[in-house]
Amino acid sequence: MSEQSEDQDLAARAAAGDQGAFRTLYRAHVRPVYWIAHGILRSPADAEDVTQETFVTAWRKLPGLQLKGESLLPWLATICRFQSANRLRQRRRDLAHTTDAASESLPGTVNVEEQVITTELAARIADEIGTLGELDREIFRLCAAEGYAYQEAADELGVTSAAVRNRLSRVRTQLRSTVQESRDA
Incomplete structure (x- = not known):
């Protein structure tokens, strides 16, 4: 979905x-x-x-x-x-x-241009998260959004702690690239 x-x-x-x-x-x-x-x-x-x-x-x-x-x-x-x-x-x-x-x-005043840029960046990040595989999305949600430790997330998802750490590192790198592209645009 x-x-x-x-x-x-x-x-x-x-x-x-x-x-x-x-x-x-x-x-x-x-x-x-x-x-x-x-x-x-x-x-x-x-x-x-x-x-x-x-x-x-x-x-x-x-x-x-x-x-x-x-x-x-x-x-x-x-x-x-x-x-x-x-x-x-x-x-x-x-x-x-x-x-x-x-x-x-x-x-x-509220800087409308800055708000638009911030909103667009948030939408791009959300879109990028949407392109992740289900396991990567769940790892990101648990660790980045809900603050789970690697081992807790691993136990929840039935994978190793190393898998969580490696996948989360890859996701963060991908999201940093998205943010950098937005700043360069």
Whole structure:
């Protein structure tokens, strides 16, 4: 099953209240959403909060979503950008109430071009992950997205720890090439 059709199936099941399907969507897209938020906010804590807010909003809006042949990531990225813009406005309001001087560390606007580049990069990475074989995708999901140690992932998948380490290294190299190509383009 392709990532797009899998996203459609999971989104439909989650919209019907299937929390397990939503958890699967969350695991599949949490890292790209986090990096979009981090790119805008430049704060790990705020990026984590916005990532969670993005998925809470997505859960509420899923029943009305009409996903037509695409990954869920562009929709999540849009929610993330709005949540990030709201967070920036809140930071400025909080700062205005606590000090007389405006902080130059807070961006006055959201850089749309940077958001588009970040979203495109996240989509390219998601597409690249979609081209991986099933075992490599599972290894990447377990180790990179869920934080499993090599041995834990190996036990889960019924392979050796060395196989997990070698395959994950190859996947990371492939993803680094994708990121580098995006930067060079």
